[in-house]
Amino acid sequence: MTILAGKRVVLGVCGSIAAFKAAQLCSTLVQAGAEVDVILTRAAREFVTPLTFQSLTRRAVYGDLYGDVAANPSLSSAHVDVGMHADVLVVCPATATTIARLAHGLADDMLACTALVSRAPLVIAPAMNVGMWEHLATQANVATLLARGATQVGPTFGRLAEGISGMGRLAPLEDVVGATRAALGRGGPLAGRRVVVTAGGTHEPIDPVRFVGNRSSGKMGHALAEAARDAGAMVVLVTGPVSLARPWGIEVVPVETARQMADATLGACEGADLLVMAAAVADYRPAVESDRKLKRSGDALAITLAPNPDILATVSARFGDRLVKVGFAAETGEVAAEATRKLHAKGAHLICANDVSEVGSGFGTDTNRVTMFGRDGSVEALPMLPKPEVATLIIARAGALVAARGGATA
Numbered sequence: 001m002t003i004l005a006g007k008r009v010v011l012g013v014c015g016s017i018a019a020f021k022a023a024q025l026c027s028t029l030v031q032a033g034a035e036v037d038v039i040l041t042r043a044a045r046e047f048v049t050p051l052t053f054q055s056l057t058r059r060a061v062y063g064d065l066y067g068d069v070a071a072n073p074s075l076s077s078a079h080v081d082v083g084m085h086a087d088v089l090v091v092c093p094a095t096a097t098t099i100a101r102l103a104h105g106l107a108d109d110m111l112a113c114t115a116l117v118s119r120a121p122l123v124i125a126p127a128m129n130v131g132m133w134e135h136l137a138t139q140a141n142v143a144t145l146l147a148r149g150a151t152q153v154g155p156t157f158g159r160l161a162e163g164i165s166g167m168g169r170l171a172p173l174e175d176v177v178g179a180t181r182a183a184l185g186r187g188g189p190l191a192g193r194r195v196v197v198t199a200g201g202t203h204e205p206i207d208p209v210r211f212v213g214n215r216s217s218g219k220m221g222h223a224l225a226e227a228a229r230d231a232g233a234m235v236v237l238v239t240g241p242v243s244l245a246r247p248w249g250i251e252v253v254p255v256e257t258a259r260q261m262a263d264a265t266l267g268a269c270e271g272a273d274l275l276v277m278a279a280a281v282a283d284y285r286p287a288v289e290s291d292r293k294l295k296r297s298g299d300a301l302a303i304t305l306a307p308n309p310d311i312l313a314t315v316s317a318r319f320g321d322r323l324v325k326v327g328f329a330a331e332t333g334e335v336a337a338e339a340t341r342k343l344h345a346k347g348a349h350l351i352c353a354n355d356v357s358e359v360g361s362g363f364g365t366d367t368n369r370v371t372m373f374g375r376d377g378s379v380e381a382l383p384m385l386p387k388p389e390v391a392t393l394i395i396a397r398a399g400a401l402v403a404a405r406g407g408a409t410a
């Protein structure tokens, strides 16, 4: 599970046409193992019903400060209880009115009361008409919330409900989830640490339209970057071409070839505390890249391959043990022997090995079965797990290695 598991999330939903998207967000949070208390403003109830959220959370849905108490006297302290016990407060969609309420410390509805009582991190996902968004009043109110430590996610530019395009569209829900996870992880075990993660496969060009590549989807590397972010780290993700969304709150450096990945990774490792090399870097590239598209001739075509740099070994040679280095070994045979060889040959602290010939483990899958081989001779075999869970366990192990080395180097 990710950092959301077992956390108490208060989801405040406001009176915006985007309120229907909050139901999907609520479902995602519940499926991630969070305990979600939903507060619908009076205006939100014009757009969505409590029944939807009750059904998704199997919990009471809060809303009317006084009416709820009249119907159920046990809720007489709900206006303070819900906020006091929250781990994070997410307002999605956040209207101009509610942003103003929160900025000015009003307590005139259940959501505003809860926000005023709560000391949990606040995440706002604004959605509104472009004129409302750009108004100096709204901008000042948002700035006030940010100065107090709130996290703002979105809005984005796109089609608005009134039919025009502009800034004001609710952020993608993956970003709202990412911002919520990051807010929960603030001050975590990797707080103040710089982490570099590589992900995806590389494309080694043959000519302007063809390349040598591999089946890596980038899912493991992206999950590791998110797990490091959720542990409080500042994360740089150096990623080959993948069809995954950019994870929220992570600096992404897109690259194509192994040599580009080597340059980007070496640059990012300057001052870093931890490198996790999850990318499937091509060992070889075409020795010659044609600047014109190769034509079919009917004859056999031989492509000579030249070796690519070994990024992990190069990082070790340049930085030594100034940072903790975690490598991956995707093998199809002697997994343990190859992992142990790589551990020493590349100067790694930890090698995460998997047998990619096993169904469900490795490239393109949503799950992975990893065994962690430590420099200290330790061997820890994890069961087959979803990649986000594997990532959480690897980052916990790597984080312990970073902590054992003492103060932050950033």
Ligand SMILES: Cc1cc2nc3c(=O)[nH]c(=O)nc-3n(C[C@H](O)[C@H](O)[C@H](O)COP(=O)(O)O)c2cc1C
Binding pocket: 013, 014, 015, 016, 017, 018, 041, 042, 043, 044, 094, 095, 096, 097, 098, 099, 127, 128, 129, 132
């Ligand atoms: C159809 C419709 C759509 C609306 N959409 C938005 C919106 O996206 N963002 C916003 O800030 N206000 C929007 N409003 C205005 C709010 O509903 C109104 O400001 C309300 O007071 C917000 O209250 P609340 O913040 O307590 O939910 C909309 C109003 C209507 C009638």
